[in-house]
Amino acid sequence: MSSTARRATIADVAREAGVSTSTASVVFSGKVNVADATREKVLAAAAVLGYTGPDPRAASLRTGRSGIVAVVLGGELRHAFLDPVTTAMMDGLSDALAAISAGILLLRDDPQGDEAPPITEAPVDAVVLIGCSGRTRSALETVRQRGLPVVVIEGDAGEGIPQVTLDNREASAEMADYVCQLGHTDVATVTLALDAERERAPITPARVAAATVDVTLDRLAGFREIYPDAAGVTAAASLVDEGMIAARTLLADDTGSLRADRPTAIVAQSDLLAVGVIRAAEELGLRVPDDLTVVGFDGINADGLGSLRLTTIAQPAVAKGRAAGEQVARMLAGEPGESVHFTCAFREGETAAPPAR
Amino acid sequence: MSSTARRATIADVAREAGVSTSTASVVFSGKVNVADATREKVLAAAAVLGYTGPDPRAASLRTGRSGIVAVVLGGELRHAFLDPVTTAMMDGLSDALAAISAGILLLRDDPQGDEAPPITEAPVDAVVLIGCSGRTRSALETVRQRGLPVVVIEGDAGEGIPQVTLDNREASAEMADYVCQLGHTDVATVTLALDAERERAPITPARVAAATVDVTLDRLAGFREIYPDAAGVTAAASLVDEGMIAARTLLADDTGSLRADRPTAIVAQSDLLAVGVIRAAEELGLRVPDDLTVVGFDGINADGLGSLRLTTIAQPAVAKGRAAGEQVARMLAGEPGESVHFTCAFREGETAAPPAR
DNA sequence: TTGTATGCGTTATCAT
DNA sequence: ATGATAACGCATACAA
Numbered sequence: 226m227s228s229t230a231r232r233a234t235i236a237d238v239a240r241e242a243g244v245s246t247s248t249a250s251v252v253f254s255g256k257v258n259v260a261d262a263t264r265e266k267v268l269a270a271a272a273v274l275g276y277t278g279p280d281p282r283a284a285s286l287r288t289g290r291s292g293i294v295a296v297v298l299g300g301e302l303r304h305a306f307l308d309p310v311t312t313a314m315m316d317g318l319s320d321a322l323a324a325i326s327a328g329i330l331l332l333r334d335d336p337q338g339d340e341a342p343p344i345t346e347a348p349v350d351a352v353v354l355i356g357c358s359g360r361t362r363s364a365l366e367t368v369r370q371r372g373l374p375v376v377v378i379e380g381d382a383g384e385g386i387p388q389v390t391l392d393n394r395e396a397s398a399e400m401a402d403y404v405c406q407l408g409h410t411d412v413a414t415v416t417l418a419l420d421a422e423r424e425r426a427p428i429t430p431a432r433v434a435a436a437t438v439d440v441t442l443d444r445l446a447g448f449r450e451i452y453p454d455a456a457g458v459t460a461a462a463s464l465v466d467e468g469m470i471a472a473r474t475l476l477a478d479d480t481g482s483l484r485a486d487r488p489t490a491i492v493a494q495s496d497l498l499a500v501g502v503i504r505a506a507e508e509l510g511l512r513v514p515d516d517l518t519v520v521g522f523d524g525i526n527a528d529g530l531g532s533l534r535l536t537t538i539a540q541p542a543v544a545k546g547r548a549a550g551e552q553v554a555r556m557l558a559g560e561p562g563e564s565v566h567f568t569c570a571f572r573e574g575e576t577a578a579p580p581a582r
Numbered sequence: 583m584s585s586t587a588r589r590a591t592i593a594d595v596a597r598e599a600g601v602s603t604s605t606a607s608v609v610f611s612g613k614v615n616v617a618d619a620t621r622e623k624v625l626a627a628a629a630v631l632g633y634t635g636p637d638p639r640a641a642s643l644r645t646g647r648s649g650i651v652a653v654v655l656g657g658e659l660r661h662a663f664l665d666p667v668t669t670a671m672m673d674g675l676s677d678a679l680a681a682i683s684a685g686i687l688l689l690r691d692d693p694q695g696d697e698a699p700p701i702t703e704a705p706v707d708a709v710v711l712i713g714c715s716g717r718t719r720s721a722l723e724t725v726r727q728r729g730l731p732v733v734v735i736e737g738d739a740g741e742g743i744p745q746v747t748l749d750n751r752e753a754s755a756e757m758a759d760y761v762c763q764l765g766h767t768d769v770a771t772v773t774l775a776l777d778a779e780r781e782r783a784p785i786t787p788a789r790v791a792a793a794t795v796d797v798t799l800d801r802l803a804g805f806r807e808i809y810p811d812a813a814g815v816t817a818a819a820s821l822v823d824e825g826m827i828a829a830r831t832l833l834a835d836d837t838g839s840l841r842a843d844r845p846t847a848i849v850a851q852s853d854l855l856a857v858g859v860i861r862a863a864e865e866l867g868l869r870v871p872d873d874l875t876v877v878g879f880d881g882i883n884a885d886g887l888g889s890l891r892l893t894t895i896a897q898p899a900v901a902k903g904r905a906a907g908e909q910v911a912r913m914l915a916g917e918p919g920e921s922v923h924f925t926c927a928f929r930e931g932e933t934a935a936p937p938a939r
Numbered sequence: 940t941t942g943t944a945t946g947c948g949t950t951a952t953c954a955t
Numbered sequence: 956a957t958g959a960t961a962a963c964g965c966a967t968a969c970a971a
Binding site: 591592593603604607608611613636637639640641642643644645 | 947948949950951952
């Protein structure tokens with residue numbers, strides 16, 4: 226606990242051991258052969274001085290590598306942990322990054338006061354963006370100029386940046402078509418947030434025009450291919466509670482009683498939202514799917530539905546994360562990064578049926 | 583894209599601007615007053631050269647700070663993301679760390695091949711350990727010798743390391759006592775993992791003696807205060823599926839039919855496990871709480887129970903995470919860290935009742 | 940196999 | 956308000 230004494234450096238160790246600093250350095254990095262005798266000497270000296278290995282800060286300045294990959298998440302970190310799709314992607318990502326033994330630095334997207342964006346101040350080797358808003362773009366520009374590899378999951382980061390994408394539009398259209406085939410003409414949608422404001426409100430052309438979240442727009446566009454004029458509401462986040470709030474505005478009036486003009490089907494942009502919609506519908510006395518068809522998106526095997534299985538579109542979330550990690554690994558190895566495209570799969574459940582009326 | 587050209591450094595910028603490097607540096611750090619005119623010159627030069635601000639690696643070597651706090655999680659990262667208690671703690675932690683604008687570096691506990699432990703090679707300012715096994719101890723020693731602040735959540739890291747603790751034993755005893763008061767004499771427990779092996783097996787004195795996970799041991803000890811001889815099974819992780827597996831071994835025989843000597847109550851060490859126990863019990867034709875009392879631990883408002891509310895012990899998980907973050911902040915500010923102790927609160931639900939027999 | 944020399948890009952101290 | 960200088964601690968090219 227001699228806190229005043231300067232910590233021992235590799236130079237100290239070398240001196241103590243009676244060797245040169247480069248020899249001592251090599252003992253710890255193990256990149257060059259060292260005679261057993263000298264190694265012992267160095268290790269002994271290190272033990273004496275309480276030297277615990279190279280300082281990561283100095284090493285990273287020297288080598289230009291920190292072994293850290295930043296993952297920038299849109300919205301608050303707490304949402305990230307609460308969203309099953311995000312956790313699944315993190316799962317795949319951490320798996321792929323473990324292969325190059327890189328750590329994951331969690332960074333948030335938001336402004337965080339008036340300070341410089343954290344990405345620009347963190348010693349990272351690469352950056353993975355997950356569903357980030359336009360606000361991140363400028364910080365991203367900085368990162369790119371520094372020559373760091375960048376991969377984007379579900380978003381367009383501009384020219385030459387490898388993306389991991391999903392066929393959101395096509396899959397959404399397929400789902401809407403399924404609902405249409407069932408005979409529904411009166412359909413509404415509950416979407417994810419349109420922008421960083423995350424406002425809960427009916428969808429209007431003006432709001433769509435000003436939207437910045439591609440996922441939301443793409444899924445909405447697919448839905449609109451089949452139902453161009455359908456009503457919709459935006460949720461503030463992909464949460465069960467948000468689905469409930471949205472559903473109430475679609476199904477009931479201000480007094481809480483069912484509206485006569487309520488839709489016979491609701492297409493939610495996420496499974497969590499769909500679960501919320503179902504829960505709210507049941508609270509209002511509607512049976513699913515008899516009185517109301519509800520479909521989701523993601524395929525996360527949501528809990529909380531009792532024995533009902535949600536009709537949804539399954540996306541390969543873990544694979545997306547892994548793909549992003551693999552591209553980072555490639556780029557770090559000097560190879561060019563490539564965009565990777567994934568497709569969803571329709572998954573029939575028990576929450577959709579022909580309309581009663 | 584002039585990839586061959588060396589990236590501009592602050593020295594280049596200074597030269598271009600016709601000022602000294604220290605002046606240029608100060609323009610970017612903003613720590614000292616600079617004449618507006620010179621600032622403009624420097625910024626202009628930076629723009630010309632495509633200089634995007636100080637290199638974080640060099641800055642962190644110089645200042646000794648990287649703005650990164652490592653969070654070491656026991657077990658696989660994927661489990662961490664799947665465990666509601668962990669995500670709640672991360673939530674509180676990220677909140678507290680945001681206050682000092684530190685990023686969170688996710689590190690796993692496990693051996694990770696034969697390489698050096700990642701903590702020792704990452705440029706971090708502090709370390710938070712969450713439920714780590716003894717294996718981490720040695721790596722931790724290294725970190726401590728480097729003088730980095732360390733805080734441990736639910737675990738003993740030794741001498742002088744601030745801990746964030748929970749009254750696991752007392753709370754478990756309280757819960758066991760509640761079950762006892764209901765009249766149950768035939769009670770079994772489903773525990774969390776005893777060690778890093780995470781074996782699913784009946785609890786034996788030998789296994790307990792060799793156990794390394796304090797949380798499991800403490801909760802078990804509290805339970806044993808009331809039911810010293812009760813049977814128990816360990817689960818591999820805090821997951822619904824694990825609870826189901828454990829429950830089947832307690833309630834049914836190899837052929838899948840109910841055992842005559844089955845318990846009338848099962849005390850699970852986590853809510854997720856309890857949900858699994860309930861699900862398995864229902865599959866076996868038992869009604870909860872009429873035929874079987876099931877209680878949990880954590881208070882996470884688990885989904886998947888239908889309208890049934892779980893009788894459990896609620897722990898302040900978010901507060902625990904926040905407390906850890908606050909201690910890190912304190913220690914980084916030079917003040918001594920303190921251990922913080924939290925207590926749980928019994929929460930009555932609808933999954934416990936007197937035994938039928 | 941070991942040693943010598945140099946620079947990675949900053950920022951802090953001190954003087955001006 | 957600005958500038959000169961010295962570390963920060965290490966890893967590598969090259970020589971011996």
